[in-house]
Amino acid sequence: MTPGEETLRRAIIDGCLSMNAAGINQGTSGNISARFGDRMIVTPSATPYARMTPASLASCALDESAEPEWDGPLPPSTEWRFHHDILSARPDIMAVVHAHPPYCTAFSMARQGIPAAHYMIAAFGGADVRCSDYATFGTAALSRTALDALTGRTACLLANHGMIVLGETLDKALWRAVELETLARQYHHSLAIGGPVLLSDADIAETKAGFATYGLRDRDDSLS
């Protein structure tokens, strides 16, 4: 393992611990992957985050193989398939975060996406965050429906399951995960008092342009 790979593996473990600290993860249901060259590194299956070490993460090649060969002492996350397929299909994306945070998951159980109720929706690429169709966890069908819901976006909800958030860096994926759960919570509260007035596509386009104008693109904790 090169020093660069070890640093990335430590950052993935730190990311898992930060999901716990932010209250967006329950138990070991969340998982994180990151691109390293032409390979993917992903958290192992059913392993408490506090016990993970850089060596306990799994890795495989990002190729067309439906059943990749795994490197590592533990089996990969049961959700490795959508991590693998997203990183293969989206070369601009360096990291994928998956979790079952309460408000995102509540909307996913109702099979509702999140509309343009707040301008921060633009941080996910457009005027909404879609909810995918339902498919059983860990399957190729779930991977296909997730990729569909992620078209032109950096996040989606998974029906009756949870959320997926993407990042151009691992930090951006983790930042977006917290932002999405916050947005879902705010939207939920708004529905309780009669529902939001939705922003127009023009409002969202202006917001995206504004994010760029304010130079937020280049910061690790930035918006797009």
Ligand SMILES: [Zn+2]
């Ligand atoms: Zn899950």
